[in-house]
């Protein structure tokens with residue numbers, strides 16, 4: 001009885017874990033993927049992990065061998081991130097983990113991480129953090145033929161609703177960011193095959 005009381009007191013006294021960067025308490029959620037993330041020639045095990053006692057800002061983390069980065073939640077409900085794939089995206093040594101941030105929703109943005117100076121960091125797309133993966137309209141992010149260059153397609157229904165208004169932008173990797181180098185607008189008949197799987201053309205894919 002005394003032991004139970006002591007254990008209960010200890011539990012009550014132990015504070016909920018914070019965003020301290022420690023991986024204790026996290027458990028793997030979903031599949032593990034394997035690829036060389038930091039470009040050192042060795043294969044790293046990449047996982048998404050969750051600790052539901054942590055604050056939302058660090059409840060999910062993506063881990064590549066021993067380096068980790070928080071997967072910050074989207075500012076709307078019903079989002080549960082999932083490790084989607086590894087692929088060569090930024091033109092530098094090592095593959096980039098891609099996390100889909102709301103796989104159950106119609107609009108599916110992703111986060112792309114990369115190893116930089118021994119840390120795992122989240123890459124930026126222009127001024128934002130979200131790489132469009134899919135939507136109810138043609139939407140996609142994919143590699144181009146040039147290393148470190150990606151193409152992003154977004155669209156909406158045109159005034160004539162038998163067409164999409166499509167925007168196709170090219171971005172080039174520079175540091176931790178993809179900077180836009182070109183953008184074009186065009187219309188495409190609804191039903192035209194414009195997009196497929198996100199990052200489908202990137203090399204060294206694992207999923």
Ligand SMILES: [Ca+2]
Nearest residue numbers: 090092093094
């Ligand atoms: Ca890379």
